[in-house]
Amino acid sequence: VSDPILLFLILDMAALLVLGACAALMPPAAGLFLTAGLAGLGAFLCLPPLFFSWPAAALNLPTGPPGLHLHLALDPLPAFFLLLAFLSGTAIAAFQGTTAAHSGSVRVAALCLAGTAMSLLAADGVTLTMGSALVCGTIVRDWRSRRTPAALLIPLLLLAAVCLLTPTGFTPRFDAIRAAPIGMGSAAAAAMMTIAAITGMICLRAPANDWTGQALIAGVVFPSGVYILIRLIADLSSQSMQPWWGAVLLTVGGWFAVVQAWRAAADADIDGAVAAMMRRQAGLMVMGVGLALIGRAADLPQAQSLALDATVLLAIGSSLAGTVATLAAEALGSSAATVRLSRLGGLVHTMPWASAALAAGLLALAALPPGIGFASVWLLFQSLLSAPRTGPLIDQLPLALAAAAIALSAAAAASASVRIIGVAMLGRPRTPRGAGAQDISPAGRVILSTLAGLSLIAGIIPGSALWALADSAVSGVTGSSPGIRGELTMLSVSAAFPGYAALPVIALLALATGCVILVLRWLRREGKVAGLWFGGMKPPVGLPFGEPMAQSAGAGFLPELPVIPLPPVPRFPSLPRIAAVSPTVSLWIVLIAFGLLLLILAVAGGSE
Amino acid sequence: MSILVSLLLQVLHIGLMIVAAPLVAGVLDWLEARFAGRSGPPLLLPWRLLVRLSRKKPVELDSGSVVLRFAPAIELGATVSAAALVPSFATSMALSPLADILVVVSLLIIARVAGVLAALDAGAALPGLAAQQSSALAVPAEAALIMAIFALALMGGSFNLGLIILAQDDGGLVPATAAFVALASLLALAAADEAASGSALDQVLTGTGLAVSRMAGWLRRLVWIDLIGALAFPFGLATFPAGPLDWAIGFTCWALKLAIFVLCLSGLQTLLGRMPARRRQGLTAVALLLALVAVVLVLTSTRLA
Numbered sequence: 001v002s003d004p005i006l007l008f009l010i011l012d013m014a015a016l017l018v019l020g021a022c023a024a025l026m027p028p029a030a031g032l033f034l035t036a037g038l039a040g041l042g043a044f045l046c047l048p049p050l051f052f053s054w055p056a057a058a059l060n061l062p063t064g065p066p067g068l069h070l071h072l073a074l075d076p077l078p079a080f081f082l083l084l085a086f087l088s089g090t091a092i093a094a095f096q097g098t099t100a101a102h103s104g105s106v107r108v109a110a111l112c113l114a115g116t117a118m119s120l121l122a123a124d125g126v127t128l129t130m131g132s133a134l135v136c137g138t139i140v141r142d143w144r145s146r147r148t149p150a151a152l153l154i155p156l157l158l159l160a161a162v163c164l165l166t167p168t169g170f171t172p173r174f175d176a177i178r179a180a181p182i183g184m185g186s187a188a189a190a191a192m193m194t195i196a197a198i199t200g201m202i203c204l205r206a207p208a209n210d211w212t213g214q215a216l217i218a219g220v221v222f223p224s225g226v227y228i229l230i231r232l233i234a235d236l237s238s239q240s241m242q243p244w245w246g247a248v249l250l251t252v253g254g255w256f257a258v259v260q261a262w263r264a265a266a267d268a269d270i271d272g273a274v275a276a277m278m279r280r281q282a283g284l285m286v287m288g289v290g291l292a293l294i295g296r297a298a299d300l301p302q303a304q305s306l307a308l309d310a311t312v313l314l315a316i317g318s319s320l321a322g323t324v325a326t327l328a329a330e331a332l333g334s335s336a337a338t339v340r341l342s343r344l345g346g347l348v349h350t351m352p353w354a355s356a357a358l359a360a361g362l363l364a365l366a367a368l369p370p371g372i373g374f375a376s377v378w379l380l381f382q383s384l385l386s387a388p389r390t391g392p393l394i395d396q397l398p399l400a401l402a403a404a405a406i407a408l409s410a411a412a413a414a415s416a417s418v419r420i421i422g423v424a425m426l427g428r429p430r431t432p433r434g435a436g437a438q439d440i441s442p443a444g445r446v447i448l449s450t451l452a453g454l455s456l457i458a459g460i461i462p463g464s465a466l467w468a469l470a471d472s473a474v475s476g477v478t479g480s481s482p483g484i485r486g487e488l489t490m491l492s493v494s495a496a497f498p499g500y501a502a503l504p505v506i507a508l509l510a511l512a513t514g515c516v517i518l519v520l521r522w523l524r525r526e527g528k529v530a531g532l533w534f535g536g537m538k539p540p541v542g543l544p545f546g547e548p549m550a551q552s553a554g555a556g557f558l559p560e561l562p563v564i565p566l567p568p569v570p571r572f573p574s575l576p577r578i579a580a581v582s583p584t585v586s587l588w589i590v591l592i593a594f595g596l597l598l599l600i601l602a603v604a605g606g607s608e
Numbered sequence: 609m610s611i612l613v614s615l616l617l618q619v620l621h622i623g624l625m626i627v628a629a630p631l632v633a634g635v636l637d638w639l640e641a642r643f644a645g646r647s648g649p650p651l652l653l654p655w656r657l658l659v660r661l662s663r664k665k666p667v668e669l670d671s672g673s674v675v676l677r678f679a680p681a682i683e684l685g686a687t688v689s690a691a692a693l694v695p696s697f698a699t700s701m702a703l704s705p706l707a708d709i710l711v712v713v714s715l716l717i718i719a720r721v722a723g724v725l726a727a728l729d730a731g732a733a734l735p736g737l738a739a740q741q742s743s744a745l746a747v748p749a750e751a752a753l754i755m756a757i758f759a760l761a762l763m764g765g766s767f768n769l770g771l772i773i774l775a776q777d778d779g780g781l782v783p784a785t786a787a788f789v790a791l792a793s794l795l796a797l798a799a800a801d802e803a804a805s806g807s808a809l810d811q812v813l814t815g816t817g818l819a820v821s822r823m824a825g826w827l828r829r830l831v832w833i834d835l836i837g838a839l840a841f842p843f844g845l846a847t848f849p850a851g852p853l854d855w856a857i858g859f860t861c862w863a864l865k866l867a868i869f870v871l872c873l874s875g876l877q878t879l880l881g882r883m884p885a886r887r888r889q890g891l892t893a894v895a896l897l898l899a900l901v902a903v904v905l906v907l908t909s910t911r912l913a
Binding site: 265345346348349367368369374377378381382384385389392393396397399400403404406407408410411412414415418419421422423426427428497498499500501504505508509510512513514515516517520523524525526527528550551552554555556557558559 | 662663664665666667668671673674675678680681682684685686688689692703705706708710711714715717718721724725727728729730731732733736737739740741743744746747748749750751752754755758761762765766767768771814815816817820900903904907908
């Protein structure tokens, strides 16, 4: 039944590719709105397979490398992540369309979305590699950056991982991998390569001031990276899975969750702090997959389901709240003409909508109820509670350290959110430009409010959100019934135990706060308005804003992380520098890359 | 009928907490003075302070936004919500199914966050500095608190406070060593929290706002006492079905636990004196380590899934 949907999604992806290639030929705003329309159409197309749990559909495209076809497939798992990517992409493209856009934004948004769609719909290694290469190449456009070679390694690592998983004599198709599992050694090597690739994906950085790229990383790239992790490790390698893979993922994810939350609470720039919050979210997602693997290895389907539920909830948070926070931070930084926290401040007075959106996004990412971040962390702890408790100390230590990492990350993320909100938005303006900042346009307000509202709804009724969007996807991976016994408002693990009910908790909080406000109004007396810094006197002539630089600049919330001394990198002889990549050189680069691809495929297996 | 009874219990509990919070603060101050050889202030002084502050003409900051206006209410509202979920003399209250211990901790974090945001909203140097220090101390403390309650949840099988208390009441949390270490961690955190000189918000408030902020601080202290009392010594708590006699016994036991805790706390404060920020950091680090040890002990002591 879902064949037409898959066909339409492929056409949508092709249209995005064409749009990205022809971005320079049309006005930027029109290009961005067209991108938003195509992404919105893609999101709409993903809904029927999710709501009605349609069976998987596959399609072979007679294109691609010689002797190989491109294989694309759609089942609930990619449909869920595709929905998130398209939803976030729609918001990003539409928001950029309402601001002063340029053709670079159109190219980045359209090509990144097309590449993500290709990666998510891929049913073979080549398509997956092409999609991820498109995503990485689009995001990291600064070819002189030292990070570029590492970013371009990501698709190669993924291709190598799929080739390692493929049995001898087969093409690197996912159905062939499922049909004939391979040995433990190859599976372990493939798993480590996948983990290395996803680690690289989490470390991806957009060029400076490229807010479109940064928002796409938060809302599109991280969730799709987690999908690849689930697909390659938890699904395709499930028959050769080894328990220590989960420990590796917990270590990698825990490192990102703690270090990035800490960086978010210490970074001097608003863009760096928000990006660190998003990488922390990605680290938690990786931890969720690690916990699912541990549950799977111990044959505890409920622990596995709970961990995957937490992962998909974190992905929803990254796509919705992360996109809101990044776009709102862009609006604040652009309007105040600085990203330094020590130069921002008081923007809640001049930019109330953007400030409210930033606060909503950040508080949803921090583990505070009723945000979606709290529901995700609650589920992560539930999966830790259901994790296996047998085995020696060495088996249990990763779980204890994972709990410590989640706790520390949650505390640091709350502190980081408070710091960003308090220093950038509250207080008094520190610069004249900040005092005269303009709020976002009405269309931008609608976009950010919608995303923030969706994130809030998902946080208030996480059980229902999971049931509607992710149940079939999670069940498809675990092969068992869902771990959550969700009612409309309650998120519980078992019918016997009460769980987390966001709506009654909000009602209690609202009731208690409302009562206090009523008492305060009843006792209210007419107050004397005064400036705090002069005891009611007028500010001096030379400082029309009082002493704005005396306010907290956000430097003492957490100390800077110590820099780990790395061994010196050996110096390689410098390559001849190419001033500009000409069409001829580009053609040679493409041909050489293609030849390498074919060589790897020839070594890995036969042809179709 | 049972719904009405549980509602009545809930209302009684909240009322009791609100009344007792300033009283406990007064008793603590009085005991501290008595231990130091002074006559001590009146026991009802905190209540008088609240009344006096509410009659004062407030000074409102012209740079403050809506955050500063509503922060005291949110701070007290979140603390009252947390207090409503932690049982004092009975467990079968109307809100008991909501009493997830992670939610309780998060509500306390919301109260702190509201105070910090309001202090930053004042736009002055000193409240900003206080907000920074408060946040820097809160990160390890909140992490340690979450770890300690995770250890207790591992032993109780759930994050629901009622179920953990039930497991403790039934025969103690297993293993006992881990339960002891987790409770020691909670005690260290409570001591570190108690040593805090006050909310960052207190520096920017006057009048009723300041009264509300003070009340939130006293109530927070009572939540700590109740939480540790219910988890460590759950005896006497009236469970469902219970009559007025059980409630009276529960109330007596709660008052007894409160008195012992307050006596120990004031004795400790007299012995150790005011704790500087550096020692608070050290205490919090010890609490974090203890909580981690408790989790490891629980995980390694279980031999069956």
